[in-house]
Amino acid sequence: MTPGAPDTSGLANSAWRSAWRRACVQPRRITDPLGSPRLRHEIAEHLRQMRSLLADPRHVVVTGGARAGLAELIQVLCDGSGCLTVGVESPGYPSLRKVPTALGHRIIGLPTDDQGLDPDGLPTGGDARNVDAVLVTPSHQYPWGGSLSASRRAAVIEWAESAGCWIIEDDFDSELRHVGAPLPALASLDAQHTIVLGTFSSVLTPALGCGYLVVPPELVGPFARQRQATGQPVAAIVQEAVADYLSTGALRRRTQRMRQVYRRRRDTVIDILGSVPGATLQPIDGGLHAVLRVDGCEEEVVEGCRREGVGVTPLSTYWGSTDADAAGIVLGFGSHDDDTLAAALTTIARVVADRTGS
Numbered sequence: 001m002t003p004g005a006p007d008t009s010g011l012a013n014s015a016w017r018s019a020w021r022r023a024c025v026q027p028r029r030i031t032d033p034l035g036s037p038r039l040r041h042e043i044a045e046h047l048r049q050m051r052s053l054l055a056d057p058r059h060v061v062v063t064g065g066a067r068a069g070l071a072e073l074i075q076v077l078c079d080g081s082g083c084l085t086v087g088v089e090s091p092g093y094p095s096l097r098k099v100p101t102a103l104g105h106r107i108i109g110l111p112t113d114d115q116g117l118d119p120d121g122l123p124t125g126g127d128a129r130n131v132d133a134v135l136v137t138p139s140h141q142y143p144w145g146g147s148l149s150a151s152r153r154a155a156v157i158e159w160a161e162s163a164g165c166w167i168i169e170d171d172f173d174s175e176l177r178h179v180g181a182p183l184p185a186l187a188s189l190d191a192q193h194t195i196v197l198g199t200f201s202s203v204l205t206p207a208l209g210c211g212y213l214v215v216p217p218e219l220v221g222p223f224a225r226q227r228q229a230t231g232q233p234v235a236a237i238v239q240e241a242v243a244d245y246l247s248t249g250a251l252r253r254r255t256q257r258m259r260q261v262y263r264r265r266r267d268t269v270i271d272i273l274g275s276v277p278g279a280t281l282q283p284i285d286g287g288l289h290a291v292l293r294v295d296g297c298e299e300e301v302v303e304g305c306r307r308e309g310v311g312v313t314p315l316s317t318y319w320g321s322t323d324a325d326a327a328g329i330v331l332g333f334g335s336h337d338d339d340t341l342a343a344a345l346t347t348i349a350r351v352v353a354d355r356t357g358s
Ligand SMILES: Cc1ncc(COP(=O)(O)O)c(C=O)c1O
Pocket: 003, 004, 005, 064, 065, 066, 067, 068, 093, 096, 137, 142, 170, 172, 198, 199, 200, 201, 206, 210, 211
């Protein structure tokens, strides 16, 4: 039950097929280093409609997904000048945290609770000025699932301004909210310091390998120069097919439909795991994963589920070091059909109840 994996059944409808057919039959070369102008326009339109974020298409960069986009961004921010310090949420999404370290940069953990990044825990004084960028998930914290309140958002922006630091907003899952209205993107409150890191992995499929960045105007030139050297990371055929699919409104329609499907599956998770003795289910306000806290028996539960054929992720792996201060399991509920999901959740509930001795 891979956290964050979407349901891709039904994706290949007529809009999807004809977008790919057109892109393959009339393949075009893309000469703009930042990506297909048509796709950048459609991404800006998508952000306007889905996130109420007004982005200038000239500031949109097509990337190979969130991780690939972060890797390119770090290279642009670094500009060949030594080692960057990047603040990452702790706990936070492990795969993104690995990107700066894989490129030889330094990461520092930023304290995060169930309401998201805690601005009171951000570095101060000289330590703050040493931080080059912070990577945050304000609309749907990973893994806790909380959203950053308006006052915390204001505090993070104020801190970044005074520290002279970039905010990298990982907007993963923001379209898939289950309760309440979506909160505004940090980038709509502060477009000067905030870079939006987006991906089509959760709303379409990770198999696409396509995402985007929205960068402040001063990074457009440096990005274009880097791309002139490194080339396009996403095949022109993929870019044109995604542009075509978006232009028909098919993604908006699919997201609306899938939100209902995911809401129903989220309700199934709450029904089956919401009252398991000895465990606490964290609120699931959005996204495609749930966190079930099982203090004191994380390893046994993960292993017990594995033996029953159900793969779940230990919560402690979301901390960068060994200082995890909560134990539990993280499980994706998006990708399996309703019956398979219910059967897997029933297994988890049984394994947890056995291990917690309740
Ligand atoms: C919070 C978060 N950010 C980013 C990603 C990765 O996106 P991509 O597959 O486009 O690299 C994921 C994938 O699950 C995620 O959970």
